[in-house]
Amino acid sequence: MNHRKLSAGETAGTYRITDTVTEAELLSIAKAFARRRLARGRKITQPTLAFEYLQILLQDYEHEVFSAIFLDSQHRVISFEELFRGTIDSANIYPREVVKQALAHNAAAVILVHNHPSGDPEPSDADRRITKRLQEALCIVEVRVLDHIVIGSGGCKSFAELGYL
Template structure:
């Protein structure tokens, strides 16, 4: 089933049959794909003629359901043994967001997820992150390890110099408290970059 067909089925719950196809096509033209539509905020969705409150609610619920299903699959067992599921989760959660968002996965000593927490929202190319806050929260949760994740709205997941610098600061601070930073994942529409795979951790 194509994105267009799936979108028509979803929109058909709240829109009259004659306009469903046009609204679905307009949404795909404006936001490119289902991920872009799901990540759009309510104000942006309302700019598409024919998208009302009920259709917007369905689209936002679709995103929440997708993110929660992916997180449940990724985090129901030790994170490091379900790496592909973790990558799928971070792509669903972050790849299509219009602004940078930095999150931290806090893990226990068996690498089971304790918390997945928002750290910072930013602009289209920067999210301010304070290493002391990341480490402070790890200590509050009695975490043993961390995985850092954030997105690049540009689509290119290649680490910037600022990304490398803040990651080194967090890794250095974590060592002082015997915390391990397993990886820093950067998500973009073009893929996912792993600091560990790149030799940066």
């Protein structure tokens, strides 16, 4: 990201572009801001607040990427990690590995997230099955699954909002 092309605006949280920027630079800037919003210590009071940032980070992949936001007991971000990569329409998810990462981070809660390269964020039956398996595995070690968010170019779907959790 080229910070020389940005300067702080007059209002907090606003910026001025000081030079010509390419589309690629704009996307890079957006992704850098999204990563900052999911950085260690940031509090996520509602998973839906993370939708916009997650969509910016995951919508352009041409393959499925399964990630997790590990949270402490106050729902502050410990880590946002890409856990598994797949093909254009699926990814192999291993509950054991998700549990290992949750324990390694001493997480109290997790928000699961993956993209659908097709662009359609509607959860599939396979998405619902793996979420249930992950929820059961994480429950054993007392890690709550707050949500599973599916990202597509057409928007985001929340398992919690859909009543799947």
